[in-house]
Amino acid sequence: MTQPAGPGKAAVIARAGLQQLLDALGAAGYEVLGPAVRDGAIVYDRIAKVDELPAGWTDRQDAGRYRLERRGDQALFGFVVGPQSWKRFLHPPVETLWSTRQEGERMEVTAPQPDATRYAFVGVRACEIRAIAIQDQVFCGGPFPDVGYAARRHNAFIVAVNCGEAGGTCFCVSMGSGPQATAGFDLALTELLDDAGHRFLVEAGSAAGTAMLQGIDRRAATDADLAAARAAVARAAGQMGRTMDTDGIRELLQRNAEHPRWDQVAERCLSCGNCTMVCPTCFCTTVEDHSDLAGTSAERVRKWDSCFTLEHSYLHGGSVRQSTRSRYRQWITHKLSSWFDQFGSSGCVGCGRCITWCPVGIDITEEAAALRTAAAAPNRGQDGTP
Amino acid sequence: METAEAAAAAPGQIADMARIAAAAAAADPFLPRVYRVRQARRELGDTVTLELQPESGAAPAFAPGQFNMLYRHGVGETAISISGASEDGAGFLHTVRKVGAVSAALAGLEPGAAVGVRGPFGSGWPLAAAEGADVVVVAGGLGLAPLRPAIRHLLARRERYGRVAILFGARHPRELLFRQELERWRARLDVDVMVTVDHADASWHGSVGVVTPLIRRAAFDPHETHALVCGPEVMMRFAAGALCDAGVPQSRIHLSMERNMKCAIGLCGHCQFGPAFVCKDGPVMRYDRIAGLLAVREI
Numbered sequence: 001m002t003q004p005a006g007p008g009k010a011a012v013i014a015r016a017g018l019q020q021l022l023d024a025l026g027a028a029g030y031e032v033l034g035p036a037v038r039d040g041a042i043v044y045d046r047i048a049k050v051d052e053l054p055a056g057w058t059d060r061q062d063a064g065r066y067r068l069e070r071r072g073d074q075a076l077f078g079f080v081v082g083p084q085s086w087k088r089f090l091h092p093p094v095e096t097l098w099s100t101r102q103e104g105e106r107m108e109v110t111a112p113q114p115d116a117t118r119y120a121f122v123g124v125r126a127c128e129i130r131a132i133a134i135q136d137q138v139f140c141g142g143p144f145p146d147v148g149y150a151a152r153r154h155n156a157f158i159v160a161v162n163c164g165e166a167g168g169t170c171f172c173v174s175m176g177s178g179p180q181a182t183a184g185f186d187l188a189l190t191e192l193l194d195d196a197g198h199r200f201l202v203e204a205g206s207a208a209g210t211a212m213l214q215g216i217d218r219r220a221a222t223d224a225d226l227a228a229a230r231a232a233v234a235r236a237a238g239q240m241g242r243t244m245d246t247d248g249i250r251e252l253l254q255r256n257a258e259h260p261r262w263d264q265v266a267e268r269c270l271s272c273g274n275c276t277m278v279c280p281t282c283f284c285t286t287v288e289d290h291s292d293l294a295g296t297s298a299e300r301v302r303k304w305d306s307c308f309t310l311e312h313s314y315l316h317g318g319s320v321r322q323s324t325r326s327r328y329r330q331w332i333t334h335k336l337s338s339w340f341d342q343f344g345s346s347g348c349v350g351c352g353r354c355i356t357w358c359p360v361g362i363d364i365t366e367e368a369a370a371l372r373t374a375a376a377a378p379n380r381g382q383d384g385t386p
Numbered sequence: 387m388e389t390a391e392a393a394a395a396a397p398g399q400i401a402d403m404a405r406i407a408a409a410a411a412a413a414d415p416f417l418p419r420v421y422r423v424r425q426a427r428r429e430l431g432d433t434v435t436l437e438l439q440p441e442s443g444a445a446p447a448f449a450p451g452q453f454n455m456l457y458r459h460g461v462g463e464t465a466i467s468i469s470g471a472s473e474d475g476a477g478f479l480h481t482v483r484k485v486g487a488v489s490a491a492l493a494g495l496e497p498g499a500a501v502g503v504r505g506p507f508g509s510g511w512p513l514a515a516a517e518g519a520d521v522v523v524v525a526g527g528l529g530l531a532p533l534r535p536a537i538r539h540l541l542a543r544r545e546r547y548g549r550v551a552i553l554f555g556a557r558h559p560r561e562l563l564f565r566q567e568l569e570r571w572r573a574r575l576d577v578d579v580m581v582t583v584d585h586a587d588a589s590w591h592g593s594v595g596v597v598t599p600l601i602r603r604a605a606f607d608p609h610e611t612h613a614l615v616c617g618p619e620v621m622m623r624f625a626a627g628a629l630c631d632a633g634v635p636q637s638r639i640h641l642s643m644e645r646n647m648k649c650a651i652g653l654c655g656h657c658q659f660g661p662a663f664v665c666k667d668g669p670v671m672r673y674d675r676i677a678g679l680l681a682v683r684e685i
Binding site for chain 1: 400404406414415416418419420422460462463486499645651652653656658660663682
């Protein structure tokens, strides 16, 4: 929310200028991805034309609910985040780690081809930029950086879009991650739709971003444009559908491993793992070893996994986390508490996806708040029931 | 992404992604290296020690307590602790019990068989820190395997340590691991070896019962002792408690934890134990840092 670009740094482009940007990205060799309507949701897919963006669509979100609705205007980015996040490209759901050939006892290991894909992400929200920074720490901040992630991330070009409206499950303000992108982008857009017309304030966040703007029809931003952009972001900040009190939250989770709330949430939680799939920071993976029928060739494939499965904590003799109670506790404790110990920040960016896409509407902000209430006196067994 | 100025402004952002991407591509920690089984020695009915040697080049150095990821073509990969260096130092010893598809495939290998190896990974026993102090080694069952390189290290540099006690419990006399080596350790006058079994048979003339009570019988100065503990989690919990009761500071009790390790490099999330990744923050962990977690069920 801070660091508004000073006059002179920011420019204004029209819808045609946005098309020029998409063209320039394509011409520079990027695979251009952006929001598009598919099957009743806004997802990220290849885009070449501004016409493919979800013009005039918005999303209505609440716990366990997501619906697209028509807007009264032709805004291109008049929605928040859908079921997908950019992690599906930087940290793909399925990835081959290596393959082996073995004949007799001669074994050869072959590394995959280096991933040379150059992605341009168009329409990256502030919460998602924070999520990418968090996954950067996970995959590249330690002694063993992930080869594929590091390559894709290094090559990526990020066009941020600041939010002018918040969704029903948004709480990025609580998490300090939005609604304005302040860093971590090559270009940042703020969509403006008012009496002065449909236009985009554009700010460069890197040399690559500045270079990409050359050749695109633009004009210098006026004070009125900058004020309108500030107002748009302020409007979104004031509309947050949810809030989370993060004060002392790391310690809150640490000292409440036996809170009665875990039993209550476990009565509703289906342990389906939807929250972990839609979460832009959840990074757990498992591996599968496949071989051909002759057993000569084999490959090791990495796939997204979820801490809500029994297999996730498998040890010979039985999985560690047998109960839904313990799996939900693991997920939210990791996200809001132990993430600080592991990676120096919260694992939650306040995007609200886990709330929206939970089939029974479990709300991470509500669960975190419930843990703050004193543990009720245990009353189990008083009426003879277990 | 070349956002140097932007990256510097945002907390936690990584500025030198180019260098990281290049370094990662040069040394992909996911890629196994081909080793061969030089010798397979049956230890127990279901347990085999494999001597593994790289197909070419030297095996990397390891610290006692570390583990490798062993891969058998087409079957899969599993984490196995290093139970020693081969006699000429050219390879690893791994003691494998058949408990799943991968360990069964590994335990069935003959000399000459190819095995993929990644590692060594994880933390080791605090052998340098323990110099000058007494050392109590507490092992349960197959837990003796990751402790064996530590014991060999202690006994090869015996003069650097105070009193050394090895306390070992197994379920049954038939299940005493490294029995010959155990006898050699027991024959030494400068190490106190105590062995107990849960269930004795007619041939057994030693202690019967769990390993924990042996701690009271061992001679060591609790204030100047480092304890190295490995075995089933419940056994380690009780052993750590008994060591504390004996006066050993929690920070000098070390446990080798076991969780589901798939990537071994802290990227897959499976081995989380509270805030720790057992694969990289462990497997050897200080008791004072995990005592609270060990008390929580299903953590």
